[in-house]
């Protein structure tokens with residue numbers, strides 16, 4: 001039909017390169033923003049998250065990753081090259097969700113503009129052949145054409161339709177909120193991602209074990225472990241110090257943990273802190289910072305007395321719980337400065353049982369409550385290697401110094417509170433008691449309120465999109481060829497619901513009743529009631 | 532009654548529930564065996580071809596069973612309802628025995644999820660009698676699931692650990708259970724859709740209509756619609772459950788989202804169901820591919836319950852097996 005403007009045979013000059021590139025880009029853009037692409041990307045996103053739950057992740061547990069490396073020495077480095085231990089911060093995971101969000105924005109923005117236009121525009125005129133629509137039908141009424149349409153218009157307006165009338169026909173629409181909900185949902189997804197990203201960039205968190213009577217201040221040097229976003233400047237940390245006064249654990253009869261609470265004081269450095277009690281599920285929320293109680297355990301206290309009388313008394317050190325039902329805990333105490341010089345340092349490694357039971361000289365714990373605290377310790381003397389430049393865990397000794405013979409086992413003992421053991425050189429080591437420690441965490445996430453608001457608006461949009469119906473109703477009147485009345489042709493179009501037929505039937509029934517109510521009664525209806 | 536006798540009453544009701552549902556399965560089988568095969572079931576295909584009249588046929592009428600089949604159908608529904616009552620009792624008495632919401636461990640959570648699935652089916656069956664024929668396919672997996680739950684997940688009634696003592700347990704876990712139970716029914720409808728639509732395609736190719744169970748299933752279009760409607764109902768609930776979980780995690784674990792295995796799989800399930808809802812409205816994905824997405828969604832939900840609680844260790848693990 002359309003004949004080429006150009007005479008055949010004369011080859012058109014190829015489009016200029018920029019145009020071609022633009023065309024290509026446009027094609028790619030269209031493909032990226034197609035709904036089909038979105039589905040594939042959604043699937044890819046789900047798939048990409050899978051290894052993050054099957055392999056240990058650094059963000060969750062550095063220990064488990066190290067263990068995996070130890071168990072799979074040849075495989076692990078390969079997996080690591082593909083970021084499989086950091087799935088959720090990997091470039092390929094980011095690539096999938098960024099593509100998805102670009103696709104989403106590319107689809108939703110034009111729809112949003114179109115929707116704004118549709119909100120202002122009148123409902124479209126009625127199609128020519130109303131009876132071809134799946135939900136349609138005729139009603140007859142003795143009313144005049146204009147009157148009949150008046151009735152229809154009134155009924156539709158009561159049902160909150162927007163109605164336009166033209167000569168002899170009417171179109172009405174409602175349910176614009178469905179599309180609004182759809183847009184709100186999809187835009188909320190974008191907002192949520194932005195909030196998440198902001199929180200990651202400007203947020204930080206630090207964890208520390210604090211024994212009763214001790215405290216910490218909010219600075220990265222003090223934390224046992226911390227994670228900070230790339231845009232966090234350590235000068236920006238809230239000046240805040242926290243002291244732990246008391247930790248309390250309560251148990252049910254069957255030893256299920258019932259509650260953990262920590263009485264803390266908090267305030268700016270140098271201030272007398274304000275007291276507050278935090279617990280599991282009940283953090284302290286300050287402006288922008290939150291302080292959590294994430295765990296607890298025991299810090300046995302020891303006294304060490306040298307034969308010459310010099311003593312270190314009541315040093316306490318947190319022992320890490322190995323078993324959450326009995327709180328049997330392991331830890332180490334390192335005393336590099338007993339005064340004897342570099343090769344006369346002292347350390348002990350041990351197991352703490354809040355309720356100890358010794359069988360065959362082996363100490364186990366049988367109860368998480370401190371009913372009969374005991375420690376089993378192995379004591380070493382020699383060089384600890386603390387200044388060797390290699391970082392070591394505070395919860396265990398450096399095994400390589402023991403292997404090399406620089407740190408020598410000199411005694412082992414099971415001690416109850418008040419008991420002591422004497423080393424070959426006359427030094428005594430005594431268990432003097434225990435304190436409880438709390439694992440505290442300070443978190444700062446400036447994005448989280450934003451994420452919460454986005455999540456709520458996402459859910460609102462979702463409900464609107466799924467529950468509301470977009471409905472158009474058309475009506476046209478014509479004179480009834482069979483009589484003096486009017487034939488009213490009705491039709492409706494519904495989007496977003498499979499149940500349109502019964503609804504249309506209900507609407508037509510209502511209109512029929514409304515028309516009948518206005519119609520001049522063909523026969524007087526006032527028959528006597530009491531008969 | 533003492534806590535112990537309440538707890539053992541709950542355990543007895545668990546066995547009674549399994550027995551009642553098993554009898555219901557037998558009755559549903561009898562209904563399918565004796566019920567006359569509907570000649571065709573156009574009444575189940577989407578209504579709407581109403582032509583020029585305003586008369587609209589009822590959307591769903593039951594296939595024409597003969598009297599014997601109908602009687603068996605009623606017996607099956609009756610047994611199902613009795614089963615639901617006993618099943619509710621399992622949870623109520625557990626709750627009374629422990630003085631807390633009865634979904635504090637995996638046994639209770641799974642039992643409650645299965646109850647929601649049966650209730651969702653019963654509601655569908657009451658509203659659209661044509662869907663009663665799904666009963667066998669809902670209740671047979673339900674019985675299997677309950678037996679496995681009783682064998683492998685059973686936990687004695689006991690108090691909650693401190694971490695679970697929060698009103699968010701009521702909000703987050705309850706909505707997760709409801710969402711899961713509804714997705715369960717949705718997934719089964721999609722599986723049946725896949726089976727039935729293949730059968731319908733074969734019949735359309737001229738093969739003689741069979742007389743087996745597939746021939747007695749509701750029409751593929753009706754199954755697809757049930758699957759979609761239930762998923763549409765379940766999706767916002769699941770979305771809410773995930774959001775509530777994040778809010779709880781913020782209070783309990785110090786961050787609202789940390790890609791803990793349970794969180795990761797909840798996210799995967801959410802994305803898969805979002806993909807299903809999209810697939811239903813996207814050319815090239817409608818019909819069988821979309822139904823497969825829904826089936827994958829159900830598989831992810833079940834994996835999240837079983838694998839993540841029992842095999843991997845994460846912060847959710849204290850829910851106890």
Ligand code: HEM
Nearest residue numbers: 033034035038100103104107182186465802805808809812
């Ligand atoms: C490129 C990205 C996306 C595009 C182009 C897109 C487009 C759309 C469109 C057009 C609809 C309306 C469907 C209809 O009723 O006809 C819709 C619905 C929906 N979208 Fe998206 N979307 C995208 C991404 C997402 C994402 C990432 C999610 C969530 C993970 C999502 C979740 C939903 C849900 C749950 C619905 C409701 C489906 C229904 O009405 O049954 N969408 N989307």
